Amino acid sequence: MDNSQKQIIVITLFLIIGVSTSIAYFNWQISEDQKKLIINHKQNRVNILQASIHERFSSHIKIIEETLLHSIHTKFSETDKINPELNGVPEFMEIDQRQELRNLLESNPRFESIGLFLPNGDIYLAEPFLSQLNLPQKNYAFRDWYVGAINTAGVYVSEPYETHYTNEKTIALSAAIRDGENIVGIFHTTLQLDFLRKLIDVQIQEPETMWYFVDENGKIGMARGDQTEYDEAFFSKLIHSLDSDGGYLQEEFFGKEQLVVYEASELGTKDWFLFLIQPSKQAFTPIVAAQYLTQSLLIVSIVVISGFGYIVFWQNTKNITIRKQLEKSNQKLSLMLEKSHEVDREKEEFSAMITHELKTPLVPILGHIKMLSKKDMIGNLNEEQLDSVQVIERNAKRLEKLINDIMDARKLDIDKMKFDIDDVVLDEFLANLKSNYQEVLNKKHIKFVLDNQVKGMTLNTDADRIRQVFGNLISNAIKFVPSDGGKITVGATKKEDFIQFYVKDNGIGISKDKQSHLFQKFYQVDTTHTRKIQGTGLGLVICKGIIEKLGGSIWVESDGKNGSTFFFTLPIKRA
């Protein structure tokens, strides 16, 4: 696997891990906050309920305290009238007292019955009278409410129990009736607890939520309407494990994890607890919903990041394949290039060998031709034979020129042309040039003009190579000027740091589209087999090579009709 591919995979994995961790962290934080809110809300409800329960109990206790202060006047003076059959004094005795108690029952219907007991726990009387008749015992000194009343200064609140009279869940509220320091009797009433159901059931309606109102020993006072299983041992244990009067806990009860919110409240001498128990899953439903949302968010993020990662990976793989292909083709190309260089080298060597091998036999050929043409040297030739020898000489010279051109072009190509740099006095150089060509040109009836505008100049350059360039340009001009009225001008002017030379003719000119090709190897304007003017197509290439090596440039100007002018420059000071 490529390095960049590994990097893409690592970055994608990091992104996935990073995003997942952040989402999980935010989810956890949101869940915790929501959890706190939910618990707080439940706690508030339990507190409010507990407060109103407390308020109702207190108001009933107050009623009893009032009654004990103002309405119980009996001195228990009719004890001798106690009839065991009637579980106390008869119905028509203690009429006033009985009326007081009936009034109290009527105005407080939650009191089930009221009884007055003797200090030893014997029943004295009870209202309604029916409840007196139904009493299963004659003496109640064994009951906690009796003991509580004797030992408590105010109203004693008993543990919850079901009465014999109605089988309703109640608590007993009892108090000692005192005359000064002496206990003269015991007041006892039972308070029905089903009002708690009415109070709490209305408030707590969530499914599977249970509530229990329990005394500090785990005895159930009341529970949710449809809640029938009271496990007192469980609550006793639970209450003992609590370390404050209010709060919450989350534990596994009844086979499920449950959220338990509770609040304690003091009534009489005991604490009473209100428990709200709900399966955690249900209690925290909004959190579960939020968790589903974050889970979906997590999945979507992972899918999106993986998708992007895949696209980048795929794109990268494509790029790598393309790069590899390119590398391969590059390798192929450089191999080919190397081969072509090798071929070039071989070609060079071959052409060097050929030109050399061609040139060697030319020397004796030309020598012998010269000897043949000279009178009395080898023997005299007749007119026709002399003509033939001249044809041979012309063609041998053409061949010599071609070979020389090829050799020069090749030397320039491989940068092997030798230059012999020296001071060249231009006046002299140009004058010599004129005298060299004057005779030939006169013979051909071509006018030759020298336009030297740089009198007294010396150039540091290679005179022979410049002569070669002029030779080429002049012989080209000679080829193209008209046979009648031909004119060639050779000139030199100063152009800034350069001397600009020119060879101007009044020949056929060179069309604009051909001009740019002139300096390419073997280029000839007229390539038809029948063209009159011969050449190799190398002359201008050699000129360009020489001039550029000497630090100048060469170009042509022609309108394509009225002759051509070849310009070239040479630097006055050599670099």
Ligand code: ADP
């Ligand atoms: P060649 O040896 O064929 O003359 P050159 O490179 O010297 O090769 O010239 C290239 C071509 O440029 C020639 O074939 C000719 O057609 C054209 N040319 C060169 N000089 C002139 C000129 N003075 N007038 C018109 N055409 C020219």
